Amino acid sequence: MKKTARAHTNIALVKYWGKADEELIIPMNGSVSLTLDHFYTDTTVEFDPALTEDIFCLDGKQKHDPKVAKFMNLVRNLAKKETFARIDSINHVPTAAGLASSASAYAALALSATSAAGLNLTRKDLSRLARRGSGSATRSIFGGFVEWHKGTDDLTSFAEPIEEETDWEICMIAIVINGHEKKISSRHGMQQVVKTSPYYHEWVKTAEEDLKLVKQAIKNRDFSLLGEVSEASAMKMHALNMSAKPHFSYFMPESILAMQKIEELRSQNIPCYYTMDAGPNVKVICEKQNVAFIIDELSKLFAKENLLVANPGPGARLI
Numbered sequence: 001m002k003k004t005a006r007a008h009t010n011i012a013l014v015k016y017w018g019k020a021d022e023e024l025i026i027p028m029n030g031s032v033s034l035t036l037d038h039f040y041t042d043t044t045v046e047f048d049p050a051l052t053e054d055i056f057c058l059d060g061k062q063k064h065d066p067k068v069a070k071f072m073n074l075v076r077n078l079a080k081k082e083t084f085a086r087i088d089s090i091n092h093v094p095t096a097a098g099l100a101s102s103a104s105a106y107a108a109l110a111l112s113a114t115s116a117a118g119l120n121l122t123r124k125d126l127s128r129l130a131r132r133g134s135g136s137a138t139r140s141i142f143g144g145f146v147e148w149h150k151g152t153d154d155l156t157s158f159a160e161p162i163e164e165e166t167d168w169e170i171c172m173i174a175i176v177i178n179g180h181e182k183k184i185s186s187r188h189g190m191q192q193v194v195k196t197s198p199y200y201h202e203w204v205k206t207a208e209e210d211l212k213l214v215k216q217a218i219k220n221r222d223f224s225l226l227g228e229v230s231e232a233s234a235m236k237m238h239a240l241n242m243s244a245k246p247h248f249s250y251f252m253p254e255s256i257l258a259m260q261k262i263e264e265l266r267s268q269n270i271p272c273y274y275t276m277d278a279g280p281n282v283k284v285i286c287e288k289q290n291v292a293f294i295i296d297e298l299s300k301l302f303a304k305e306n307l308l309v310a311n312p313g314p315g316a317r318l319i
């Protein structure tokens, strides 16, 4: 049985940064994200008794990826199956966009592989499974605004939609700041801050408060609260990095330039906020009615082709 699934990437508003369990990927704090429409991964899986190992192709090129094989073992365990599979993944997340393609990748793989294995998992169980591939993938099973409950073990750590089909016209503009390989993977960065940042305890504590506020903002359609909390969560995450030992940072000069521009627009009463993940790109959170103006202003500093706009997107589904 050949099955294809599509899953979209997401941008975290309250960030996940640090693991309580490395193997099971249990986070130290809960997180909230928005699934995005324009960036997604399509993955086709077919189990074939003739294969002697899993064959994984990304964008048409065969890749050796031990993480994918490890993930497929989880699926085989669930399905009580020993057969290997052919896995074909097409990424529609521009790599340069610095949006975690691992989120859409593992959400699409969780759905396509379990379906191809004849399983029919609930979305909660799919979310738990996707989590084992990449933390942010936990949330990409669902559309719209999503919360990942940190939980304490494999059963209790999963995501749930807050508002799956939102009519709130929130947008994200990714400002692509190019050229440099990510120096520190999210996995490494997280390990370093949990172990060494003197502020880590405060991060976990204040994340609880941020979660409450961001959910309140979504419920009340309070854009400034949503933006303020999201921006603050991102900056706290980056402050952890700068306070780790040894310290590190994902900021590039252009990242600072972009953030200053957003602050300048805000001082002119244009509601817009920024967030950043484990890379130099800056993502702007704004409402649809202001996108054109913000793009015009940003294109004074950045090439238009490096400004990518996304809207709220759907959850993972079979296609």
Ligand code: PMV
Residues within 6 Å of the ligand: 011, 012, 014, 015, 016, 017, 031, 100, 102, 103, 134, 135, 136, 137, 186, 187, 276, 277, 278
């Ligand atoms: O799941 P990972 O390994 O892609 O880590 C994601 C970490 C951040 O993108 C920085 C934050 C988040 O919550 O998505």
